[in-house]
Amino acid sequence: MVTTETETRKLSYIQAVNEALRQEMERDPAVFIMGEDIAGGAGREDQGIIDSWGGPMRLTKGLIKQFGKERVRDTPISEAGFIGAGVGAAATGLRPVVELMYVSFFGVCSDQITNNAAKMHYMFGGKIKLPLTIMTGMGAGLATAAQHSETLYSIFTHFPGLKCAVPSDAYTGKGIMTTSIRDDDPVIIFQNRQLMGLPASTHVPEDPYTLPIGKARITREGSDVTLVGIGFTSYLNNQAADLLAAEGISADVVDLLWTSPLDEEAILDSVQKTRKVVIVDEDYPRCSLATDISALVAEQGFDYLDAPPKRVSPPHTSVPYSQPLEAAYMPTAEKVVEAVREVMA
Amino acid sequence: MVTTETETRKLSYIQAVNEALRQEMERDPAVFIMGEDIAGGAGREDQGIIDSWGGPMRLTKGLIKQFGKERVRDTPISEAGFIGAGVGAAATGLRPVVELMYVSFFGVCSDQITNNAAKMHYMFGGKIKLPLTIMTGMGAGLATAAQHSETLYSIFTHFPGLKCAVPSDAYTGKGIMTTSIRDDDPVIIFQNRQLMGLPASTHVPEDPYTLPIGKARITREGSDVTLVGIGFTSYLNNQAADLLAAEGISADVVDLLWTSPLDEEAILDSVQKTRKVVIVDEDYPRCSLATDISALVAEQGFDYLDAPPKRVSPPHTSVPYSQPLEAAYMPTAEKVVEAVREVMA
Amino acid sequence: MTITTSIDNDKLLWMYQMMVTIRRFEEQSKREADAGKLRGMHSSVGQEAVPVGVCAHLRDDDYVLGTHRSHHHCIAKGLDLNAMMAELLGKSTGTNKGKGGTMHIADINKGMLGANGVVGSNIPVAAGVGLSARIRGTDQVSVVFFGDGAANQGTLHEAMNLAGIWKLPTLFVCENNRYAESTPVEYSVSGESIAERASGYNIPSVIADGQNVLEMYEIGGEAVRRARAGEGPTFIEAQTYRYNGHFGADNPLTYRTQEEEDYYEGRDCVERMKAHLSQTKVATEDEINEIDKKALATVEEAARFADDSPFPDPEELTTDVYISYP
Amino acid sequence: MTITTSIDNDKLLWMYQMMVTIRRFEEQSKREADAGKLRGMHSSVGQEAVPVGVCAHLRDDDYVLGTHRSHHHCIAKGLDLNAMMAELLGKSTGTNKGKGGTMHIADINKGMLGANGVVGSNIPVAAGVGLSARIRGTDQVSVVFFGDGAANQGTLHEAMNLAGIWKLPTLFVCENNRYAESTPVEYSVSGESIAERASGYNIPSVIADGQNVLEMYEIGGEAVRRARAGEGPTFIEAQTYRYNGHFGADNPLTYRTQEEEDYYEGRDCVERMKAHLSQTKVATEDEINEIDKKALATVEEAARFADDSPFPDPEELTTDVYISYP
Ligand SMILES: Cc1ncc(C[n+]2csc(CCOP(=O)(O)OP(=O)(O)O)c2C)c(N)n1
Numbered sequence A, B: 001m002v003t004t005e006t007e008t009r010k011l012s013y014i015q016a017v018n019e020a021l022r023q024e025m026e027r028d029p030a031v032f033i034m035g036e037d038i039a040g041g042a043g044r045e046d047q048g049i050i051d052s053w054g055g056p057m058r059l060t061k062g063l064i065k066q067f068g069k070e071r072v073r074d075t076p077i078s079e080a081g082f083i084g085a086g087v088g089a090a091a092t093g094l095r096p097v098v099e100l101m102y103v104s105f106f107g108v109c110s111d112q113i114t115n116n117a118a119k120m121h122y123m124f125g126g127k128i129k130l131p132l133t134i135m136t137g138m139g140a141g142l143a144t145a146a147q148h149s150e151t152l153y154s155i156f157t158h159f160p161g162l163k164c165a166v167p168s169d170a171y172t173g174k175g176i177m178t179t180s181i182r183d184d185d186p187v188i189i190f191q192n193r194q195l196m197g198l199p200a201s202t203h204v205p206e207d208p209y210t211l212p213i214g215k216a217r218i219t220r221e222g223s224d225v226t227l228v229g230i231g232f233t234s235y236l237n238n239q240a241a242d243l244l245a246a247e248g249i250s251a252d253v254v255d256l257l258w259t260s261p262l263d264e265e266a267i268l269d270s271v272q273k274t275r276k277v278v279i280v281d282e283d284y285p286r287c288s289l290a291t292d293i294s295a296l297v298a299e300q301g302f303d304y305l306d307a308p309p310k311r312v313s314p315p316h317t318s319v320p321y322s323q324p325l326e327a328a329y330m331p332t333a334e335k336v337v338e339a340v341r342e343v344m345a
Numbered sequence C, D: 001m002t003i004t005t006s007i008d009n010d011k012l013l014w015m016y017q018m019m020v021t022i023r024r025f026e027e028q029s030k031r032e033a034d035a036g037k038l039r040g041m042h043s044s045v046g047q048e049a050v051p052v053g054v055c056a057h058l059r060d061d062d063y064v065l066g067t068h069r070s071h072h073h074c075i076a077k078g079l080d081l082n083a084m085m086a087e088l089l090g091k092s093t094g095t096n097k098g099k100g101g102t103m104h105i106a107d108i109n110k111g112m113l114g115a116n117g118v119v120g121s122n123i124p125v126a127a128g129v130g131l132s133a134r135i136r137g138t139d140q141v142s143v144v145f146f147g148d149g150a151a152n153q154g155t156l157h158e159a160m161n162l163a164g165i166w167k168l169p170t171l172f173v174c175e176n177n178r179y180a181e182s183t184p185v186e187y188s189v190s191g192e193s194i195a196e197r198a199s200g201y202n203i204p205s206v207i208a209d210g211q212n213v214l215e216m217y218e219i220g221g222e223a224v225r226r227a228r229a230g231e232g233p234t235f236i237e238a239q240t241y242r243y244n245g246h247f248g249a250d251n252p253l254t255y256r257t258q259e260e261e262d263y264y265e266g267r268d269c270v271e272r273m274k275a276h277l278s279q280t281k282v283a284t285e286d287e288i289n290e291i292d293k294k295a296l297a298t299v300e301e302a303a304r305f306a307d308d309s310p311f312p313d314p315e316e317l318t319t320d321v322y323i324s325y326p
């Protein structure tokens, strides 16, 4: 599928996701949201304070005024507690959307995600449904150092029982949120903080829409090299494709959108066409999504390849604070171009 | 390095690790151990009860009698609490060995491992030392179902700042424990429960010895195909090599011992020789050690390969309880042989 | 504690029958384990009164969440013994189609939201079930059982805080059987009692004789009433004892004394209830024998059912991972 | 609370000087942040008295562990302002060579074991430092500072239990500044007070006026004495207030009232201490001005030092991940 952008209704990422949440809450009374400061100040109604932050990224801004504090619920800082509560609510007829502020905090609560949410359906012989959506912020580039800048979808993709989605712009942000809320399996949506900061630029239809689960999109068709990316790196790949076009290199850009399920076919089809692949990933390099895709291409696309698969990942290093170090850490369009030159050589 | 076994002093895995712990505690007063039931009953000295379990796998049996309860310390069930305490102790002059009973419980405490132990040295500009050893049990095959049978070294390998080791028998069990305790970085030792249950069979020297960090060993030299394994799958690979030998196929068996650092050279050297590789891993298949090695071989050994890399991993499924399902889940020597036949075809 | 509730005879007989059934079921499970047909089993013998007294107040649409040691919770919540025993043997007719086994028995239709193998893990889930009832506007309650060892996990405290600020209809029932594996509670728990911790969260708490089903019934009844009425959570510390080792293969006399075992076995919940039924003439000796026989028969039938059931097809390995996974 | 300890003049002046230095440092940091030179900074203005009163009792070889909001902890523990400011600007001369930044400042030589960006994460680490002192047989103490929000994390409870059963020389100091980001403590904390929770773990606890450095000094002194003497942990809930937004970019008046802000700013710890010094004639106005000037000068010097320092070489990106990694 090639996405063409009609330029009629531009929303920012934050507006688009906020709209998806609002529409799904209007549509289905079983949907509710909880997380730290997702309303903010919700404990002070007596002082006329109801809504304040609307979430650290402002994704949930205004919702409490429309839906009230039962369904838009501030939580204490106790992620194991309230994500576990999300599991219990999902198992008993609700469709919770729970926010884990940054994915780097997974370690205080991942038991609830990997041992309960991911496994209950299987352990219980398929006799329970867990329509839980977890949304979490991720990504470096904002000088928040080692404990707030990780990407980490790779480790959740590792776990059977979880679906993992990574929107790459406002359009996919809204579509993936709607899709996940309506899906009956637990889904984690990894939201990149840099993408959230971008100005409104993509068309976002007003009516609710879903996106096919586990389907990638081709944001650019090309014939010389395949660029595989996800979330923020898809954004970089589109930039890189421009730079490459200027050099006369035509890139096919695969924006994965989901890591689990993974659209193996879209990757392999593209590689079959271009015979060269560069995989661009912001997560740590070892046992990562990037190695997963590299292995996929090597194992199932071996005969297509004119050159070994090439990865652009950060080094095996925690995320540094200092600006020049962080800049060196991140994948960039330039690094992608560099890698393409190598596989084209 | 080819390991030849002289058959003089046979210990079981449990005895060998117990010996390493005892010797290191004798050697260095900074070494201490803590974990759930690692002595067992240590709260009842007044009733003459000091030692009971010696750890759920009995790895620490008897140590409290020699070293006392300050240095062999039972803990309440609060993994975030006592693994965090291990971080604090390591930062202030001690060399803790802390047990996380099963790696599947990582989700209640991994913040202490991935955000503190892994990152402090880096975040603090290299000005702190964290000689922490975490030992943890893993592996399926014992009918303990989805929440007690995972392998999961892949997700820790993902994190910069951690070293990850996986012994494959009594000899490497002792050597790796000694090495890790003496090392100044945080190390996690993943101990397979099936290997722990095997009778004493390998020679274990009595004197303390270390093994080179990040170095694999070749347990079998061969020329037709490379089998890469780790821990229990190395054990399977050695069996598979026997079966293959009977079919006239000569396997080079690489026993990784470490996932971080990874001995890339040993893998690539072997693949260069055999031109075919089968990677055998018990961890979940996505974003795993197996994909990591497959990607490595594809990217850096592309020109050596006569066939695409092949993985033997469990399916993307939680670990089932029922015996026939669990048997179908596990890698086996037969599945390895099957995979070898495919890459040889 | 003096029991002030008047309990009707049917309820009394139901509670006795449940406790005996659990006892027989666990004895049978142990035989299956000894025969190598089931592994990793944590016996609940000795602790029967705790869930029986509490679950006597629950409806099918109320929820119970358990631990690694949960056969007694499941039976008290009304699960089918045949399906349970089949689950223990990993058979396709099991409550979980054989995929979960002894540590994960669940039956959503009976409100049993699962045993859980991770210590402390189910406590926040139970709070979420309470929250769900509240958001859906029902008067359902959730009950989570957990051990003295679990009381040291942070999840208990996070969940108590949530239940406290949101006034959730959730019962926290700690089965203090004095040990977590081999570690005694005097060693592992700082503070006068586990129950006391609840007061830091504004949650009423009570220490109950967990070997006395009438007391469990009375205390559980008040807690369930409070929860249904929207008055919020209650914490119950039930003092009890497991007669067997932690998981069957350990010898408990390496970490506890014969005197202690004798003391608790002398206060056995089944025997005391039997005596109560006779003394109060709620049941004749014959009637009691009848119940005993029936309990044994259902368990024997469950064992036969389980034995005769087929193992799941190996294809089942990869089903039920997701509801859909394109 | 009436202050009964007699405090010598040097100590009084040191505490005043420290509080003023922190205030000036934070004002300078804010200027750097406004200029875009530092990001993600959590100001400690208003909370100076808490660590200053406690750290007045600590030696260099005692340990402090902090949070995302820890500049005041670091300064009170004696860290070098030049290196701190350089760290905030990501310079190679920073305490952490620029790798950690505002949320991770550490200096092991001064016993500052690190600010920590994960809420509640440092609490068990502090217990481990106490355990370490005990195993090594020293009389060192560890102090962990954390917020009211962090008090809802399970780690606090696990660490209190460990400190309780092992009698660790660890101080739990909760800086209750009434908010976790925008969430008020009345909403998020169930129970009468945070301090009360400690009693469930047999840990003595006290509520302190965290805007009164003399009271913090007195209470901190007794807690440190107990810890050094092997009498175990103490929990201090210091009631305080952050004058600025959570991280600089938020407007606190969207979640709290002007009256409330005015109330707390009217009880400012620096002003009250200044008044105390005058009234008790510990220092003349000139002497106080001298201290104020010196504080400003050191901070200005730190800003210059930081500005003049080089950024780390990009090669530094991959160093310090491990001590050795063959
Ligand atoms: C998080 C976690 N840590 C450790 C274990 C291993 N484990 C299983 S049961 C148990 C003891 C539990 O004690 P308690 O909560 O008192 O329950 P009891 O066994 O006495 O019923 C332990 C340590 C586990 N399953 N999960």
Ligand SMILES: Cc1ncc(C[n+]2csc(CCOP(=O)(O)OP(=O)(O)O)c2C)c(N)n1
Binding pocket: A036, A077, A079, A101, A105, A108, D068, D069, D117, D118, D119, D120, D146, D147, D148, D149, D150, D151, D177, D179, D180, D181, D246
């Ligand atoms: C585990 C975790 N959850 C959430 C956050 C995001 N966060 C950073 S500071 C903060 C509020 C902390 O409140 P409190 O403990 O009261 O400290 P204060 O900011 O008031 O000093 C939150 C929610 C985090 N850093 N770590």
Ligand SMILES: [Mg+2]
Binding pocket: C147, C148, C149, C175, C176, C177, C178, C179, C180, C181
């Ligand atoms: Mg117990």
Ligand SMILES: [Mg+2]
Binding pocket: D147, D148, D149, D175, D176, D177, D178, D179, D180, D181
């Ligand atoms: Mg606060």
